[in-house]
Amino acid sequence: DQQVKQNSPSLSVQEGRISILNCDYTNSMFDYFLWYKKYPAEGPTFLISISSIKDKNEDGRFTVFLNKSAKHLSLHIVPSQPGDSAVYFCAASARSGNTPLVFGKGTRLSVIA
Amino acid sequence: KAGVTQTPRYLIKTRGQQVTLSCSPISGHRSVSWYQQTPGQGLQFLFEYFSETQRNKGNFPGRFSGRQFSNSRSEMNVSTLELGDSALYLCASSFPGGTAGANVLTFGAGSRLTVL
Numbered sequence: 001d002q003q004v005k006q007n008s009p010s011l012s013v014q015e016g017r018i019s020i021l022n023c024d025y026t027n028s029m030f031d032y033f034l035w036y037k038k039y040p041a042e043g044p045t046f047l048i049s050i051s052s053i054k055d056k057n058e059d060g061r062f063t064v065f066l067n068k069s070a071k072h073l074s075l076h077i078v079p080s081q082p083g084d085s086a087v088y089f090c091a092a093s094a095r096s097g098n099t100p101l102v103f104g105k106g107t108r109l110s111v112i113a
Numbered sequence: 114k115a116g117v118t119q120t121p122r123y124l125i126k127t128r129g130q131q132v133t134l135s136c137s138p139i140s141g142h143r144s145v146s147w148y149q150q151t152p153g154q155g156l157q158f159l160f161e162y163f164s165e166t167q168r169n170k171g172n173f174p175g176r177f178s179g180r181q182f183s184n185s186r187s188e189m190n191v192s193t194l195e196l197g198d199s200a201l202y203l204c205a206s207s208f209p210g211g212t213a214g215a216n217v218l219t220f221g222a223g224s225r226l227t228v229l
Contacts, residue, residue, distance in 0.1 A: 089155065105155035
């Protein structure tokens with residue numbers, strides 16, 4: 001069973017517009033959420049994280065929103081740039097437990113100039 | 114500060130063979146995790162090692178094994194290779210050694226295995 005779901009395999013956005021990537025989770029024990037970005041032939045790189053005690057975290061053009069009641073988080077990229085074109089993975093963990101980071105299947109973002 | 118180093122980057126094997134992949138974590142990182150990435154499946158957790166002990170194991174058959182050395186370097190082995198083992202194998206390390214889920218993982222570039 002997929003504990004972390006990214007239901008959109010791909011997303012295309014025009015340069016300068018907002019990109020919104022969505023992620024749902026099923027395990028109510030998850031209390032720490034991360035987004036990773038992956039370019040071809042490279043490993044995933046950490047982008048931004050959020051703890052369950054918050055509902056929003058910003059870092060420059062990237063903002064992650066967490067809706068605990070809906071078990072949903074989203075990553076907003078504003079403005080989108082061609083260099084943002086990559087696969088984005090949502091990940092979650094239960095920090096208090098001895099459990100590994102669980103990843104979604106990823107969403108491929110294409111930012112069109 | 115050197116990142117996570119994985120070797121080899123690319124390799125081709127035939128069914129039935131075995132393969133060993135190596136991972137050198139960031140200096141000072143004591144936890145090493147391994148993930149398998151296949152098209153459409155995202156990153157699937159294989160196992161995690163901390164202080165030479167396997168601390169977590171994913172849902173993979175016993176053909177997949179690993180170990181960690183005293184210098185935190187890790188290896189994973191896949192025996193009796195199958196076509197479905199073709200994938201990108203990613204190693205990640207974290208500091209200061211809490212559970213892998215409690216820390217940000219830093220990934221290597223991966224070892225791409227093709228099984229013919």
